Structures are given as structure tokens and as C-alpha cells.
Amino acid sequence: MSDPSLLALTLAEARDGLVRKSFSARELATAYNEAVNEIEPLNAYVTPTPERALAMADAADHRLAKGEALPLDGIPIAVKDLYCTKGVLTTAASHILNGFHPPYESTVTDKLWQSGAVMLGKTNLDEFAMGSSTTTSYYGPVENPWRRLPEHQMGDNRPLVPGGSSGGSAAAVAARAALAATGTDTGGSIRQPASFCGIVGLKPTYGRCSRWGVVAYASSLDHPGPMTHTVRDAAIMLRAMAGHDPKDSTSAPVPVPDFEAALTGDIRGLRVGIPKEYRVDGMPAEIELLWQQGVEWLRDSGAEPVDISLPLTKYALPTYYIIAPAEASSNLARYDGVRFGLRVEGNSLEEMYELTRAAGFGAEVRRRVLIGTYVLSAGYYDAYYLKAQRVRTLIRRDFVNAFDQVDCILTPTAPSAAFAIGDKSEDPIAMYLNDVFTVPANLAGMPAISLPAGLSGDGLPLGLQITGRAFDEETLLRVAEVLESAAQFRHLPSFVAGGKS
């Protein structure tokens, strides 16, 4: 049994405890290694790396003893299995990467290790990050540590999805089997699972965190970012993960501020936009109410709510589902059985390609590769891809115009709480609708954060989302922390490592 007191810490608390020598990095790593074992039924981790965790913890203890602590020294974290980790199996939750051990470390994880963080393992995800439920993984679905309250189950106590695609990371943090995790967000894949699992998920500005060494889904939309217990933890993680990387041409050469220092608690006079378009058919009233509550909390803290319009919001989802599959169809062409991963032999080159890709890719990946191939085809390119790019430009302009009036924008993160594993799996459109509030920020490249703000009627976490100006994560985090303090979200899922404390 893990030491519950160590598992109840936030990242910031653990960091301070390590520096004060209240416990050692090895003790912390041991507790979290056990927690990783304990939450095995959730299927959150694809590959735990307990020995590496202990070795890294010992190195951290060595530095801590000498008083040379690094910013994240001894902090055990989980890594979404989309980040390449040198010598450690990297799967993207796809059979096609069978047995792939990268000979390189992704820039973001390398930065985390250079900051002293300790690697607990690689977390499960939707195959190639394509999904909103972490049910498309070759390694099986991830279970949300939250369950509906018994009195609201109405006979349905089926396990719930953690959201996706970073569902393994979200479940691991929520179940207290990691102090923080890396995620990636292409259409909401950090924020929506954060909302479903009651944790904080931050999608930084496009270009803030390097994509080098992160298995690509849709290059112009993929954003690496942190998933944490608190807004402060997200600020600490982002500082370690961010920075210009000459190996990624889309990485921005901008300085990395001390995001934690931006958490002043003072948002007086800030203007918070409330876009009227973020209401969709069938959205539960409790989400609308929580959103109103969020507006009130911010008003009470001295911010000024401003009604705004983002008129092109309704086009964001269809635009996303053209651009993302288009890029994916090309990005995934390299999985051909020739150089690494799975190969199924055939009688000809074409047959080898066909058999390998048919065996290696799951249904959702195949669907998106086909859609992407279609929208880029001669005769369809202008009608689909080119038009989608034009709409994308207009959506970005919507946001830029909005930020002339306001400093950030408050919306719900997702139109629902977590749903049962198996629901929506037969209906891709229903599944895609989960991303309706998160996708616009990916198209615009703006930073956005989800934080837990309340519970649904049946006891499941609901998130609110704040979207900010490009490269102004400081304001975003400051507002998020104020909202976090107001919301006082202290609920725990029904299943956590170390038991309920």
C-alpha cells in the first residue's frame, strides 16, 4: 500500500517537501511506483518504468542533498505514450509501432528530465491521439477513476471513459498515480480528459512547446502541454516544458517567463469574454449553470464579464475534421512496414503495405486516413482542404478580434461529463461533438486551460475552459488560479491510489 500522505500532495507541495527534506525523492518515487501498480485496473499506463524512476529519484536526491535542486527535482510524472523516449518502448497506442524503441528523446521530455523530473512510465491514449475517449488504443480502453454516484446510476454503473486522447495521463493524475503528466492536444485531447477526470489541463500557445520527438497526428494542430492537479502545478510544468527548439521549425523563438510568478491572484479590471455561440443543442443545463457560476466567480474577483461573439465557432468542428485527417493521412504514411514497427509480409510490395497497415491501424485511424486522403485528392482539394484552411484563417481572426475587447474568454470545456465506455463508439459524429468547445483554440493556436469547477448531478467532474491571447499564458494562468480558488473543487474520484484520504 502506498503512503497516502505522499500521494495526496500537489506538485508544488511535493517540490517544497523535497527541498525541506520532509521526504526523499526515492520515497516519493517508491510511493508513486506502487500507486502505478495499484491503478493497473484502470489501464492508464502502457509501460511503467519503475526502475528508471528509482534511478532518476536517486540522482535527484543526490542533487537535493548538495542543495543543488533543479526546478522539478524528484517529481514523479507520467508521459503520454506519444512522446518518444530514448530506449523506452513508444507505441502511440498503435500496433503499427510494435516494439519501437526510439533512439532519441523528445525535446519536451528531455527538458523535463533536465529539470530533474522522474519518469514513472508511459500512459495510454487513443491510437495516434485520434479520439475523445481513450477507447481506440491497441492496448485497450482506459477507465476513468470516477464513477457515477450510486444514487444516480439508475442501474448503470458501467465504467466511464476518461476522455481523450490523453486519457491515460488524465486518469493517472486523477487517481493520484502521478504528480503530473504530459499530454498532447490536437482538438481538445488535454482539456477534455482533464475535464472528464477532474484535473487541470493546459494547452499552451502553438509554438510554445516543441513538437520534436512527439509522434505527429496533425502537425499544425498538435500541442504538447501539461496535465496536473492544480493551476500552479500547470504553471510549474509549463515552464519546464516550454522554450524555443531549433529542431522544430514551428517552435516560437520567444522567452519563457516564470509562469508561477504570474499567479498573483489579482484579476481586477481584467475583461473576460463570454461568447454567446458556446451553447449547443442537448448540452445539459448544469453545464450552462456552472458556466454562469464561473462568470459570477470572476465578477466577484473583480473581473469584468463582457458578452462577445465568435460567429464562426459553428464551423470549427467541420474545419477541424478536414484539416486534422488531411495532415494525419500524410503524417501516417511513414508507417509502411519498411523501417520500424510492425511488418506483415506479402507477396508484393503493395501487398506488404496493405497487410501491414490493415493489421497495424485500428478502425478510427483508418477512418481518418481515408477521410484525409479523400479531402486532399485531385478534384476535392479546393472544395475541402483549401476551403477549410480559409475558414481556419477566419476563425483565428475571430479570436484576434475578440482579444481586442477582452483579455481572456470563459467557456465550458466539454458539452458533457464523462460517458460510459462503449457509448458513442458506434457513432463517430457523436464522438467528434465532444470536441466542439475545445477545437477552436487548436485552429486558432491560442492557449487554453481546463480546470475542474464543479460536479454534475450524478457526481462527475465538469470543467471550465479559459482561452487566452497567443503567448499570454501568464494572464490565462492567473485567471485560472482565481477561478480555481473560487470553485474550491476538492472532490476525489471513487478510485484513487492509496485509498481515499
Added chain:
Amino acid sequence: MIEGRTGAWETVIGLEVHAQVVSKAKLFSGAATDFGADTNTQVSPVDAAFPGMLPVINRFCVEQAVRTGLGLAAEIRLESVFDRKNYFYPDLPPGYQISQYQQPVVGHGRVVLDMPDGTTREIGITRLHLEQDAGKSLHDQHPSLTYVDLNRAGVALMEIVSEPDLRSAEEAGIYLRKLRSILRYLGTCDGNMEEGSLRCDCNVSVRRPGEPYGTRCEIKNLNSVRYVMQAIEYEARRQIEVIEEGDAIAQQTRLFDSRRGVTRPMRSKEEAHDYRYFPDPDLLPLVLDPEWVASLRADLPELPDMKKARFVSEYGLSADDAGVLVAEKETALFFERVATGRDPKAAANWVMGDLFGALNRLGVAIERSPVSAEQLGSLIDLIADGTISGRLAKDVFADMVATGDDPAAIVEAKGLRQLTDEAAIASAIDAVLAAQPDKLAEYRGGRDKLYGFFVGQVMRATQGKANPTLVNELLKKKLAAE
């Protein structure tokens, strides 16, 4: 024009030249580009398209492309875009080639051809864009498997597309040679067709003079000027025959069989790939600083056309001679080193005559000439200052080619210094005339032709060393006096 059964036909040709950029590193990765390295030793994870790897543009390759564009008097586009050209093949690891489709870095330009009849022809350049080379499939290493060598994968190529301005196989050959010359002058492509640094696709169609363009066929991947000319010649005649038989040309991609000298269909228009081009989201648009472009323009070397004009005006060479000397940068350089401070025409004659002859016989390029420009210059000096005669100089040159020695040393060692002592020459003349009383009598009798015989005898008597002018002068005097 090609005369068919039913009248004259005009061949219309446009060339797409793939020129490998001279650069130590690849277009989007830091891997090396040396030719002939062991298989798969010059491959980075980017070239092998490992998961999560990203391309980063090599600034030097862009510089080379821009310099080439400037050398082709072309429009340099300050913003261009890299696109992905998607298709599956084992030697194309990412499943797409990064190329430039709708917005190339270089736009319209031109190449001026010097035609054999002394006129010039201007050939339009449609565009030049940067793209990656693919790897190489090795089909002959194993009875049933194909091996892949990725050393070439990701190497920078410039695709230089001409307008359909060429009208014969001969013109295509002249264009290709001229383009190669410009690239070599710029140092942006070594133009080595045997190593595959320069490859050519030919678009060929035929039409009746004055009529619209006919349907074209593309002949892929030709790797010598001779093949380009042969393939075009064959293809034009094939198309004429098809049309004259009453059939239509089908738009096709064809391959040239160099052993049989014919082109064969590779794929039809219907089988053409759908490359699904779209802007590469891993790369930002390529934006050039106009001042940087201006500085590249200012630093451009003298190119063949300018050099030819200068050789004509500065050295007084004929346009033909100047054209021959500037065709290869190294020849022009050699010539100028010989000509500086000397009679340029003598220098040109030596370079284009004896030197070219010797190099041809030896089968070596001028960079490897056994006679250096300095040595050839010294030889010309020895003639100019009367140390040796022009005739003996030919022998000295032959010795220089054979030994690599300096001409002065050869002249000394062989005692070839020219005889200018009038008394010695006069006594040699006396001896010759005395020894040939019959011939002398015939000459006196009116056989003027024998004059040459006496000169030859005097030269022989002096082992060719006598100064020919003095020999003439003194011999005439002797013959007239008696």
C-alpha cells in the same frame, strides 16, 4: 524540322532538370551528402522518417537555389512554400517528398544559347524549386528482396523547368550544356551526370509549324546529354509516325532504353499518381530578406555570357573562340592565367589547339592537365623572346605533356635554344648550297619551288634551331648575290 511522309513537323521540347545542390548537408537534416559512401551511413532519423522527426530547412541550400535563380536572370520570390508530394515507395521514407508546388522560390528566368551558326536563342525558364531527393532501391542485391539505401534520401535538388521553347534534339543538347555550365560557374551543382548530380526529364511533342502544341510525352530520368538528344530524336520520330498513321498521341510517361535507343511507355495519364500536394505543416513559408538576396546578387561570379563578351572585347578573340574558352569555367580560368601579360590570341591558339589535343588524347579534364597554365605561359614567352622557334615549341610542348617539366628546362636539357648567330647561320647556308650544286643550278634555272627545299636543309643542318626569319633573310641574300 523533321520531314515526315506527309510534310514537315516541328518538335517542341521542354526540359525539367534535377540538379543536386552542392552542399555538405541535406535539405532538411544535418546528414552528410558525400557521393559513394557506404550504404545507409549518411542517414539521420529525419531522413529515415522516424516518428516525431521534423524537417528544418538548410539555409545554405536556399542560398544556392537563390544564386542559381540569379544566374538564370530569374525572378527571386521573397515568399515561397514547401509542399508535400504524397506517394508510397520504400525509398521515400516519410511517404511524401517535400517539394515546392504552387509557390517556388524562383520564378521566370532565361538561358541564352549560342547556336552553331553564330546566332543566339533565348530559352525561357518557367521556374526553379527546391525539393528532396529520394533514396535508392537496390534490386540486384538479393534474389527476391529489394534493399534500400537512404544515403541520397533528403539530399537537396533544384528542379529547373524550361518553357517549351526548344525545337530540336540538338537545341536541347546545347541548352543542357549551357545550363550545366552556368551551374558549374555558380558552384551550385557539380553537373556530374554520371554520378546522378544532374538528371533530366524531357517533355516532347510534335506539331505542324504554326499549329497549336501537340499532346506531349514525358521521358523520365535521362542521365547524359547524348541520351537526352537520342531520346528526343527517337520520340519525335515515333510521334510523327503515330500521327501520320492516323492515330493520336496518348499522353504518357516514357522511359528511354539506352541500349536499344528507344523510348517505352512507363505509365499513362490515367495511371498517373494523385500526389495530394498540400503545404507541409512542419515548415513555415520560406521568407527571404531582400537585402540578403541583393548581397547574393552582388557576390555572383562572372557567368559564361559575360565572360565571353569580355574575352571578345578585352582580348580581341573571335566570338567562336571566346565561346569555346568560356564553356567550362576551368578552361576559361586556365586560359586567362595563360593570356595574362601575353598575346591573348597565341594563348587561345595554344589552349584550344595543342593543349585540347593533348587532353583529349589523354582523356583528362583541364583541371588535371599535365601542363600547368604557368608552364604553357612560359612556353609562349620563350617563343616571344626568340629563345625557341614556334616549330620547336611544338616539340617542347609534347615533352612538357610527357614529363610535366618546365619548358625552359627542356630547352636547356635538349639544347634547343634558337640559333640567332648570323655568321653560324650563314656558314650553314654556305654548306648546304655547296653540298647541293645540282639543286642550286635548277633553282637558278627557274625552279623557284626549291627555295623551300633549301630552307628545310638549313633547318635540318641546325637541328631546327636556326631562327627562321634569319634563315630566310640570309638565304635570300645568298641566292640573290650569286
